[in-house]
Amino acid sequence: MWATLGDNAGSVLTNQTNWNGTLSSVDKSTYVLHEITMPSGAKVREFVSPAGAVFGVAWEGQFPPNFQQLLGPYYQQAQEAIAQQKTAEQAAQQPRRRRGPVLIETPGMVFSQGGHMRSFHGQAYIPQLVPQGVQASDIH
Amino acid sequence: MVRRFVLLLVLGSIIGLAACGGGGGSSSVTSVSVTCSPSTVSSGGTSQCTAIVGGTGNFNTAVTWSTGAGTISSSGLLTAPTVSASTSVTVTATSVQNTSVSGTASVTVNPASAGANVAPISVDAGPAGLGYTSTNAAFVTVKVCVPGSGGQCQTVDHVMVDTGSSGLRLLSSAAGGEFSLSLPGENDPNNNDAFGECLVFLDGYVWGTVNTATVTVSGETASSVPVQVILPSTSSPGVPTSCSNQNPSGGAGNEGNSLGDFGANGIIGVGLFPQDCGQYCVSQGSTCNGSNNAPCVYYDCPSSGCTPANIAIAQQIPNPVTAFATDNNGVLILLPSVADGGSSPVGGPYLTGSLIFGIGTESNNGLGSAQVYGLNGEGELTTTFNGSSIPGFLDSGSNGFFFNDSSIATCPSPNQDWYCPSTSPDNLSAQNQGTNMNAGVTVNFSIENADNLLNSSNTAFSTLGGPYISTPAEFDWGLSFFYGRSIFTAIDGAITPGGNGPYFAY
Numbered sequence: 001m002w003a004t005l006g007d008n009a010g011s012v013l014t015n016q017t018n019w020n021g022t023l024s025s026v027d028k029s030t031y032v033l034h035e036i037t038m039p040s041g042a043k044v045r046e047f048v049s050p051a052g053a054v055f056g057v058a059w060e061g062q063f064p065p066n067f068q069q070l071l072g073p074y075y076q077q078a079q080e081a082i083a084q085q086k087t088a089e090q091a092a093q094q095p096r097r098r099r100g101p102v103l104i105e106t107p108g109m110v111f112s113q114g115g116h117m118r119s120f121h122g123q124a125y126i127p128q129l130v131p132q133g134v135q136a137s138d139i140h
Numbered sequence: 141m142v143r144r145f146v147l148l149l150v151l152g153s154i155i156g157l158a159a160c161g162g163g164g165g166s167s168s169v170t171s172v173s174v175t176c177s178p179s180t181v182s183s184g185g186t187s188q189c190t191a192i193v194g195g196t197g198n199f200n201t202a203v204t205w206s207t208g209a210g211t212i213s214s215s216g217l218l219t220a221p222t223v224s225a226s227t228s229v230t231v232t233a234t235s236v237q238n239t240s241v242s243g244t245a246s247v248t249v250n251p252a253s254a255g256a257n258v259a260p261i262s263v264d265a266g267p268a269g270l271g272y273t274s275t276n277a278a279f280v281t282v283k284v285c286v287p288g289s290g291g292q293c294q295t296v297d298h299v300m301v302d303t304g305s306s307g308l309r310l311l312s313s314a315a316g317g318e319f320s321l322s323l324p325g326e327n328d329p330n331n332n333d334a335f336g337e338c339l340v341f342l343d344g345y346v347w348g349t350v351n352t353a354t355v356t357v358s359g360e361t362a363s364s365v366p367v368q369v370i371l372p373s374t375s376s377p378g379v380p381t382s383c384s385n386q387n388p389s390g391g392a393g394n395e396g397n398s399l400g401d402f403g404a405n406g407i408i409g410v411g412l413f414p415q416d417c418g419q420y421c422v423s424q425g426s427t428c429n430g431s432n433n434a435p436c437v438y439y440d441c442p443s444s445g446c447t448p449a450n451i452a453i454a455q456q457i458p459n460p461v462t463a464f465a466t467d468n469n470g471v472l473i474l475l476p477s478v479a480d481g482g483s484s485p486v487g488g489p490y491l492t493g494s495l496i497f498g499i500g501t502e503s504n505n506g507l508g509s510a511q512v513y514g515l516n517g518e519g520e521l522t523t524t525f526n527g528s529s530i531p532g533f534l535d536s537g538s539n540g541f542f543f544n545d546s547s548i549a550t551c552p553s554p555n556q557d558w559y560c561p562s563t564s565p566d567n568l569s570a571q572n573q574g575t576n577m578n579a580g581v582t583v584n585f586s587i588e589n590a591d592n593l594l595n596s597s598n599t600a601f602s603t604l605g606g607p608y609i610s611t612p613a614e615f616d617w618g619l620s621f622f623y624g625r626s627i628f629t630a631i632d633g634a635i636t637p638g639g640n641g642p643y644f645a646y
Contacts, residue, residue, distance in 0.1 A: 015433075018431050018432055018433070019432050019434075039424065039427070039434070040420055040424055040435065042433075042435070044433065058611075061435070062418075062435065063340060063420075064340055064386045064387065064435070065433050066385045066386060066430075066433050067385055067386065067387065067388050070433070071388075075388075075390065078388045078389065082389045082393075086392070088553070088554060096273065096275045097275065097403060097539075098343075098539065098540070098558065098606060099277075099342075099343065099403075099538055099618075100343070100538045100539065100540060100616055101342060101343075101542050101608045101609065101610055101614075101616060102342060102343045102388065103557065103607070103609040103610075104388055111388055112609040112610040112611070114608055114610030114614050115342065115614070116305075116342065116519065116535055116616075117305045117306065117341075117409070118413060119518040119520070120340075120342070121612070123610065139611070140611035140612055
């Protein structure tokens with residue numbers, strides 16, 4: 001089992017084991033930052049609140065991470081949000097597409113990803129779980 | 141008073157010279173004559189113009205330069221526009237002392253010679269059957285053949301030119317694309333299984349088989365190179381979950397499901413990297429197992445299903461330019477200027493440009509006065525915008541300027557992913573600096589109301605932009621940036637007159 005966004009702090013160690021990664025943790029006072037470095041050099045950062053919840057994740061590497069693992073139940077939510085957006089665009093006859101960095105907002109999660117071939121990075125967080133004093137821009 | 145005429149050669153706009161004879165009294169400028177050499181250039185070429193200023197007394201020999209098309213420097217160096225038919229460009233030098241005195245010269249600009257290394261680019265409404273109007277996509281035509289003499293061939297139009305990726309990928313007819321040729325598969329020499337590939341872009345992914353083809357663009361040919369044939373989710377082999385999981389949209393993120401999803405009949409990645417994956421796929425490609433968060437790119441696909449695999453560099457899908465016999469160190473993209481509001485109404489003449497292969501290898505692809513921007517290991521230069529220095533990259537496959545400026549309003553739904561500045565055009569400025577430079581060079585650009593742009597029937601927009609929300613911030617210089625410029629992309633490790641790649645130059 002792995003996990004992830006919205007899960008508890010214990011999931012960080014599970015991820016480290018599953019991902020054969022090395023872990024470094026820093027107490028930032030308003031949250032704890034756990035950084036897992038994969039054998040490929042890719043990094044995943046998990047942001048844990050004083051209440052013990054993973055309120056944000058961030059990633060960087062040559063390729064995107066496995067979002068099913070990283071976003072957990074929110075992965076499904078993101079897919080539904082995108083499907084709804086596509087339907088809305090078609091209904092509005094606004095088919096002109098944007099090809100560029102991605103932003104997805106669902107009621108429960110904010111997801112963004114940028115970069116280009118061989119360099120991807122992004123973050124996802126749960127606004128309701130972000131502790132006081134932490135900015136969304138801290139999650140990277 | 142004795143009037144003495146003095147002729148002075150002026151190369152720069154400001155050359156302080158005392159007139160011969162001196163003697164005080166009034167001075168006047170009486171004539172400006174202009175010559176440009178050479179008087180005939182190719183699209184994007186340069187011509188040095190000089191002004192001879194005549195006058196009396198202690199007159200000012202300075203002139204200001206202007207041109208009817210293309211750009212001209214303060215020292216009179218004309219950079220010709222990109223034209224699709226032979227065009228006369230008028231260059232004007234105007235006396236600084238007396239702006240009513242000026243001289244002109246004409247420079248004839250020819251289309252980039254239909255040389256072996258020039259592929260015409262069209263920024264048009266997109267492939268037949270697309271179902272909507274394409275936005276800022278640069279298309280070329282590619283000929284794909286079964287390798288070997290006498291092999292069958294198919295010409296595929298509307299293949300998108302992408303400096304942000306590497307490799308040729310063709311949308312199969314099964315997916316709604318044009319490509320229907322049966323190409324030999326590329327097999328893993330370790331087990332003879334056919335290779336498959338999952339290639340993730342920023343906003344989606346494609347899945348398909350790895351095949352071998354002989355690829356011809358303009359007069360350049362890459363013989364027997366790996367390419368990807370993109371398959372829809374309904375085809376066999378099916379999309380592995382470990383592939384779709386690398387996209388936030390999951391299964392819906394498969395851009396290979398239809399022509400509308402992909403937006404082109406193919407994509408030709410002519411970017412900085414010689415292959416699409418590189419060393420990771422040589423040694424760690426097979427480590428992806430669905431639970432360890434290792435990226436999955438290439439797969440072995442026996443009939444029992446696809447599993448992640450390692451693949452040697454030589455078998456990976458290459459930037460096809462690297463496989464050309466000549467002109468293989470990079471590309472030059474030439475696109476004409478686009479006025480505010482966009483250009484190329486549907487049904488009208490479409491905006492045309494050139495994809496020119498090679499850098500400094502032929503008479504039509506010299507760096508000229510272009511500045512070389514050295515890049516970091518991730519293919520990025522440094523862009524300074526609104527006081528922040530952030531990574532920047534030039535990506536013809538992105539269809540606008542993507543950057544973060546919270547002071548610019550985004551459009552109402554459904555264009556919320558684009559900027560709609562309250563004052564349109566919103567004139568902005570940034571600086572780009574390469575790793576080889578001590579200071580940045582200013583780039584001026586404008587953002588217009590995207591609702592107005594996208595509600596028109598135009599297809600090419602130099603002022604289209606949207607937010608880049610992700611942290612850390614980056615600046616994505618998409619196709620909007622390419623108009624009116626000559627932009628070089630030098631491949632990592634390639635030898636060029638501007639030094640070894642990777643770099644961008646413009």
